[in-house]
Amino acid sequence: MNYKANLVTQKLETSLFQDIFTPQLSRLIDIFKKHNYELRIAGGAVRDLLLNMSPHDIDFATTATPDQMKEFLKAEDIRMINLKGEKHGTITCRIDEENFEVTTLRIDVETDGRHAEVQFTTDWQLDALRRDLTINQLFLGFDGTVYDYYNGINDLREKKVRFVGDAGERIREDYLRILRYFRFYGRISEVENNHEAETLMAIKENVSGLSNISGERIWVELKKILDGKYATSLVKVIYDTGVSTHTGFPQNGNLKELDIVYERSKDLKPSPITLYSALLSDEEDAAEAKNRLKMSNEELGLIRFIIKYRTLLPDENRLTWCQDSIYLEVPKKETKPTVERVKELLKYMGDSETLKSFSDWTPPKFPNLGHKLLERGVKSGPTLGKILIQLKEKWKESRYLYGEEELLEYAMKIKDKIK
Incomplete structure (x- = not known):
């Protein structure tokens, strides 16, 4: 579904909104106002405030160019740090130990699906159009006015996750947006499997672009997908649309095992890496995943540990086995059990009783003799x-x-x- 720009505004008056006004932020607002440039909160923080959630990070957008910001911030004796983002329009300034990332409104002139050449603008609508999802293209003025150009407020109210404008165009600007769609679906939607056919078609037509996205960026998104709602159903859609082929999932992922592990462990809050392990059959799968996703050695270690011990964990005297496993001597090529790895294994197995007993136990240290x-x-x-x-x-x-x-x-x- 394509959306035409249609500015809608709404007043936000909540205590969470008022809580963001630190003395440092108030000073930043005053500086931009003094130099006649607009400054608004952008994107995810606006979405979170509308959901009555405290935002973790607050990004700002402005009509001032980086050169203009540098000029008046220097005149106001404001320190600027990390100037690497300047070519993309971002200036990070520091006021009394508080950092603020402020980005110039921009449009993408040319993209390759990973990076974009940008052109600065003063048009808020054009900047909104280049963002990924309707719920992420919102702006918030400091008087509490929410500016919505592409139906984001209504989509947020109806718990719908949609791309801004044409889904295919947005995806081709940055192929990682395919995974961001699934991540936000698991966070926002209240219906497990209610994807729009047009959105899934756009994803299918553009999945190959994910092959050029770095493993690190993909792995960050996959973990967030597995950590959200509807993890198993979203993984199935990822396989159905062909996304799995380009994102480090095993070719024949064990979806049945993932279903079983998810159901029996969901109340135990397993690590997303633990859930991911359910899809893998053996060490070869783990090695291929490591190569594609560039996961850390610690993450690979947990996966290898679960793959090996999920079939070796005894049914009887399980607590004793778990305690003893901490002191196992294993060959260098194998994964050494640790308290956290054993806990994740117990979550994988859905064994809440042993998990509680093991968590309450403090492993003693062998004396240095x-x-x-x-x-x-x-x-x-x-x-x-x-x-x-x-x-x-x-x-x-x-x-x-x-x-x-x-x-x-x-x-x-x-x-x-x-x-």
């Missing part, structure tokens, strides 16, 4: 190593209750038997 064993006549080298291995086994048998004295006493009993 090497120096004291040497003082008691134990030879260094292989003999010392073998004794320490046996002491750790004895410590484990005691359910980690033996302290330093008990372990040293046991060491003295066995030291002459170790060769």
Whole structure:
């Protein structure tokens, strides 16, 4: 569905809106007003305030160009930092330890689906047109007036997620917008699977463009999708539209396993990485995902841990197994269990009872006995190593209750038997 520009305004009068007015922001507003340039809040912060949510970040838009901002901010003795965004129209200024990102209104002159050459403008409507979704093209004046050019207020009220204007055009300006659509659908919509056919068609026709988007940017969006509502149904749409082929999902992702894991773990708040693991069959899938998505070693470690131990976790004495796993010695190529990884594995399995018991348990630390064993006549080298291995086994048998004295006493009993 295409929307023609039709300016609608609405007054926003909430305590959350009033809370954003710090002394530093008030000074910024006064400076722009003094130099006769318009300044408004832009995008996501406006959306969040309309949803009666406190915005995490506030971005600002202005009719002043970067050169004009630099000139009058310098005259007002305002410090400017991180000038790398200047060519895209963004100036970051710092007032009493508070940073403000202010971006000149702009239009995209030329895009390659990843980056855009921009031209500055003073037309708020043209800037709204270049934004991705109707709910993200809103502006907010400091008198509380919300400016809406493309039906965003109504779409937000009806919990609809739509592209501004022609969906295909918006996607071709930045192919990552395909994933942003799914992310915001999981955040805003109140209906699990009510996508407009025209939107899905535009996505299908443009999925190949995602191949040129960096893995890091894709991975950020995928984690947010998996962390939102309707994760399983959105992943199915991602497969149905061909988006999966270009975004680090395994070719034959285990959608059935994802459904099972999502249902049994949803009340336990699993990591999105834990949910993603359900789609992967083996280490080969994990390695391919790592290569495409450029995920961190820690993230890959969690995925490898879940893939290996989801079939090895016993049905009986599970808490004991989880506690013991923290002290497993594993080959370098394998993933070492940690408290957090074991917790995520239990979430994956939907085992809330063991998860609670394990979370309430503080893993004890094996005493540092090497120096004291040497003082008691134990030879260094292989003999010392073998004794320490046996002491750790004895410590484990005691359910980690033996302290330093008990372990040293046991060491003295066995030291002459170790060769």
